[in-house]
Amino acid sequence: xxxxxxxxxxxxxxxxxxxxxxxxxxxxxxxxxxxxxxxxxxxxxxxxxxxxxxxxxxxxxxxxxxxxxxxxxxxxxxxxxxxxxxxxxxxxxxxxxxxxxxxxxxxxxxxxxxxxxxxxxxxxxxxxxxxxxxxxxxxxxxxxxxxxxxxxxxxxxxxxxxxxxxxxxxxxxxxxxxxxxxxxxxxxxxxxxxxxxxxxxxxxxxxxxxxxxxxxxxxxxxxxxxxxxxxxxxxxxxxxxxxxxxxxxxxxxxxxxxxxxxxxxxxxxxxxx
Numbered sequence: 672x673x674x675x676x677x678x679x680x681x682x683x684x685x686x687x688x689x690x691x692x693x694x695x696x697x698x699x700x701x702x703x704x705x706x707x708x709x710x711x712x713x714x715x716x717x718x719x720x721x722x723x724x725x726x727x728x729x730x731x732x733x734x735x736x737x738x739x740x741x742x743x744x745x746x747x748x749x750x751x752x753x754x755x756x757x758x759x760x761x762x763x764x765x766x767x768x769x770x771x772x773x774x775x776x777x778x779x780x781x782x783x784x785x786x787x788x789x790x791x792x793x794x795x796x797x798x799x800x801x802x803x804x805x806x807x808x809x810x811x812x813x814x815x816x817x818x819x820x821x822x823x824x825x826x827x828x829x830x831x832x833x834x835x836x837x838x839x840x841x842x843x844x845x846x847x848x849x850x851x852x853x854x855x856x857x858x859x860x861x862x863x864x865x866x867x868x869x870x871x872x873x874x875x876x877x878x879x880x881x882x883x884x885x886x887x888x889x890x891x892x893x894x895x896x897x898x899x900x901x902x903x904x905x906x907x908x909x910x911x912x913x914x915x916x917x918x919x920x921x922x923x924x925x926x927x928x929x930x931x932x933x934x935x936x937x938x939x940x941x942x943x944x
Contacts, residue, residue, distance in 0.1 A: 749858070749873065749875050751871070751873070753869070755780075756777065756780040756781060756782040756820070757780065757781030757782070758781065758782075758783060759782055759783060759820040759821075760782075760783045760785060760818050760819045760820055761777050761782040761783065761784050761785070761819065761820060761821050761822070761823070762784075762785045762786075762787065762815055762816060762819045762821075762822040762823070762844075763777070763784060763785070763786045763787070763822070763823045763825060764787045764788065764811045764815075764822065764823065764824050764825065764826055764831070764832075764835050765786075765787075765788050765823075765824065765825035765826035765827070765849075766786050766787075766788030766789075766790060766791035766792060766795050766806065767788075767791075767792055767825065767826075767827065768792055769825045769849055770786065770788070770795070770823070770825035770826075771792055771794045771795050773823050773825055773847075773849075773859070774786065774795065774798070774804065776859070778798070778803060778804065783805075784803075784804040784805070785804070785805045785807065785815065785819075786799070786804055786805065786806045786807065787807050787809065787810070787811045787812075787815050788806075788807075788808065788809075788826070789808055789809060789810060790808070791806055791808070811826075811831065811834070811835060813838040813841070813842070816838060816839060816842050816844050817842075819842075819844050820844070820845070821844060821845040821846065821847070821856075821857070822835060822839050822844050822845070822846045822847075823846070823847045823848075823849070824836060824846060824847070824848040824849065824851075824854070825849045829851065832848040832849070832851055832854060833848070833851075833854055835848065836848050836851075836854040836855075839856070845857055847859065852875070852876030852877075855876065858873055858875065858876055860872055860873040860882065861873070861879070861882040861883050861885065861886035862886065863886055863889045863890045863893060865893055865894075865895065865897040865898045865901065866897070866898025866899070866901055866902055867898070867901045867902065867905065868893070868897050868898065868901045870886075870889050870893065872885045872886050872889070893934075894934070896933065896934050897930075897934060900930060900931070900934055904927050904928060907927045908924060908927065911923045911924060911927070
């Protein structure tokens with residue numbers, strides 16, 4: 672019995688190609704958790720295919736065998752900051768749907784985006800044709816990081832994403848590897864945007880689902896009306912800084928920062944109570 676037949680029989684694997692055949696004696700039929708999905712490697716030792724997300728399920732493995740240890744970095748302290756990307760080179764490796772979402776955020780901040788990937792989804796091709804970004808239809812090379820401020824590894828290959836991360840480390844380039852906290856220098860927080868106001872939530876990669884849940888709750892509390900309010904504060908602040916003396920300035924700045932009753936969080940819930 673060859674590798675494919677054995678895997679189909681034992682693990683219901685639906686992959687059509689395998690890198691090589693491995694022995695099918697009793698030694699390779701150990702429990703999946705021990706033999707086919709060790710903590711140190713996210714791949715099946717029989718067919719050498721990486722196992723993430725849907726691939727894990729198609730391989731016939733249960734989620735409880737997923738490498739959760741590699742997905743979190745315990746004891747990690749993150750420095751929160753808002754950073755200016757305007758005019759800075761940002762390299763995105765991968766040109767699929769996940770990469771397209773990351774690219775949208777980078778472009779909205781004025782970054783100079785370079786996309787590396789043999790094939791690209793329609794959204795990325797359209798932006799490349801419009802001159803909004805540079806698309807290089809080929810595989811990643813460490814030379815692509817020359818002059819880059821940050822890089823995002825968004826391919827469907829964990830080994831490629833790890834290679835991108837190692838290359839970034841060697842060149843002092845910040846890197847985010849999608850869905851792989853252990854190979855990230857920074858994370859994308861869940862963000863509520865209301866004009867100039869941005870409320871960011873991060874769990875340090877521990878639970879993106881929790882961050883998304885908190886973002887939805889904050890979006891309900893801080894509605895679209897906050898965008899106009901923050902713009903008004905900005906205009907008033909400039910006048911106060913120009914005209915008010917130092918003694919009164921702080922008091923006036925605090926006063927204009929008080930939101931009207933219509934914008935205050937939980938107003939609806941308090942009325943019901």
